[in-house]
Amino acid sequence: MNEQLQQARWTHVALPVGDLDRAIDFYTSLTPLVVVSRFADDAGRSAWLSNPGQYETPFVLVLVAFDRESGKQLGLLTPFAHLGIEVPSRAEVDLIAERARELGCLHWEPQDVSEWVGYVCALRDPDGNVIEISHNQKVFETVRRLWAPPAEA
Template sequence: MKPMMTHVALHVGSLDATIAFYREFCGLKVVHERSDAGTRVAWLAEEGKERTFVLVMIEGGQRAPQAPEDMSHFGFALESRAAVDEIARRGGAHLVWPPKDLPYPVAYFCALKDPDGNYIEFSYGQPLGPGAEAHDAALLEASG
C-alpha cells in the first residue's frame, strides 16, 4: 500500500487560542476533541476533509521562536488576490509576510503567525489551489 499523509501533530501553548486562530483565519473546525491523561487534544480540519487530513493540536509544550529567515510554514489557498489582502488586513497583528508577488509557482501570498509562532501562508495562484487554471491558460496562450 502506498502511504497517505493524514495529519500533522503539534504541541501548542493554549489549545483554545490555537482553535480560535485556525477557525478565524483558516476556516478550520474542531472534528475531534479529547483529554489524554489530562492533556487536551483537538483535531482541526477543513469542511469535507475531516476523514482525509487533520491538524492535531496537543496542549502543552513549547517550541523555539521561528527565525525571520526560516521559511517553514503551513500553506492555505485562497480564492483571489483580494482574499489574500483581506487576510493580511484582518490578521494585521499576526502579519509576518505582507502580501507580495513572486514568480510562479509561488504567486501572490502573505503569512500570519499563529499563537505558537508557526507561520501560516495564504496564497492565490499557486499550482495547488485557486488561480492555477488562469496561470496554466496564460502559459498555453504564450506558447501557442
C-alpha cells in the first residue's frame, strides 16, 4: 500500500467524451481547469484536468475518449446533474457566461439563487454535460470550516 495514503479519499470524477481534444479545449478555455496529464492505451485516450497547482488535496476531472465511441455525443450529466466549479467573483461568472453564450453552450443564464447556491450560471460541454459555475456558493469554505481541526487554546 502507498505509504502516503493515510486514509481513503475522493480523487476524481470520470466522464466519457466523444472528442477528447474538443472536450479539453472546452474545459481549459471556459473553466479554471488545466491539463495535468494525458494517457493512451489500446481502448482509447484520456486526460486528467485539475486546478493549477492543486497539490495538497488534488481532485481530478478525468476525460476518457474510447476509440469505439469516437465522435459520439456521450453526455451523462443533464438536465440538472452537474459538475460544480466555484470562482472568486460574480464578474468571473458573468465573463464565463458571456463567452459560453457566444459559443452557444450557455445552459443557465447567470442568476442569484439562494444563500446556499449563490450566483450561478451553467454551461454545456461538447458532450452535453452540465457544468455549473458559481460564486459565493461556499461549498469549499463550508467544508473547510466544518472539518477544520479545533483551534488550540
